[in-house]
Amino acid sequence: MSLGFLGAGKVAQTIAKGLITAGAISAESVAASAPSDRCLKEIRELGIGFTHSNKELLQMSEIVFLAVKPPLIGKLLKDISAHIEDRHLVISLAAGISIDFIESRVAAGTRVIRAMPNTPSVIGEGATVFSVGSNVRNGDSEIARNLFSRLGICLQGDESIVDAVMAVSGSGPAYAYVAIDALADGGVKMGLPRDTAIKLAAQTLLGSAKMVLHGKKHPSELKDDVCSPGGTTIDAIHELEKGGFRKCLIEAVEAACLKARKLNEQNYYNNKK
CATH class of the missing domain: 3.40.50.720 (NAD(P)-binding Rossmann-like Domain)
Incomplete structure (x- = not known):
């Protein structure tokens, strides 16, 4: 072959x-x-x-x-x-x-x-x-x-x-890299060495992804498992919600998908027989 x-x-x-x-x-x-x-x-x-x-x-x-x-x-x-x-x-x-x-x-x-x-x-x-x-x-x-x-x-x-696939998994690594970079920046802000912060952020996303793929729980259930009542993580989640974290990701996927559909329309228009 x-x-x-x-x-x-x-x-x-x-x-x-x-x-x-x-x-x-x-x-x-x-x-x-x-x-x-x-x-x-x-x-x-x-x-x-x-x-x-x-x-x-x-x-x-x-x-x-x-x-x-x-x-x-x-x-x-x-x-x-x-x-x-x-x-x-x-x-x-x-x-x-x-x-x-x-x-x-x-x-x-x-x-x-x-x-x-x-x-x-x-x-x-x-x-x-x-x-x-x-x-x-x-x-x-x-x-x-x-x-x-x-x-x-x-x-x-x-x-x-397929256009939605492109927006989730095709473009998705870029979203993940932004998340890793931002988590590492947060760690550096709070005193972690840069290389340590990057390794911790990357491994955390990797491990969390494997928990989703190899486990039987929905991501929201896994999130709840980390959020103790009155604990540090639920305060952090609150800040993410205030900043529109979920909304931004949803809109990023939507934007990428719509761009893909537009590309096909433009190619039809520009390459008419």
């Missing part, structure tokens, strides 16, 4: 490195294409192939990942459409770009899957949801599931949820 990434930036590097590190595929079976050498150093460090030609990449790949930024998808599909063959399985990693948009710009019958992984995939702690197009064959879903499950948890769902 050979993998090709159309695009050699952060997304391609994250997925390629994650799969290689997990032993899902050898570096010799992976290649990436890009119009410039901007990412060549990182690509060489991964040990994967590189070409400036999208056509050449398609010739050496069976599974083809669309790994360019959303505004470039229309141009990329126009460039590769004539070179996609029956043997190719196309997996899009682009936020806000629908399967219908892709299928309408490639040859009839092209097998398309849309996936939304996230950056912790590089260390095998990712979260991916994928949905399938109208032309997939028996076994295509299993191929996607086998690949992405090597990067963390992997779920299959209807495409209608």
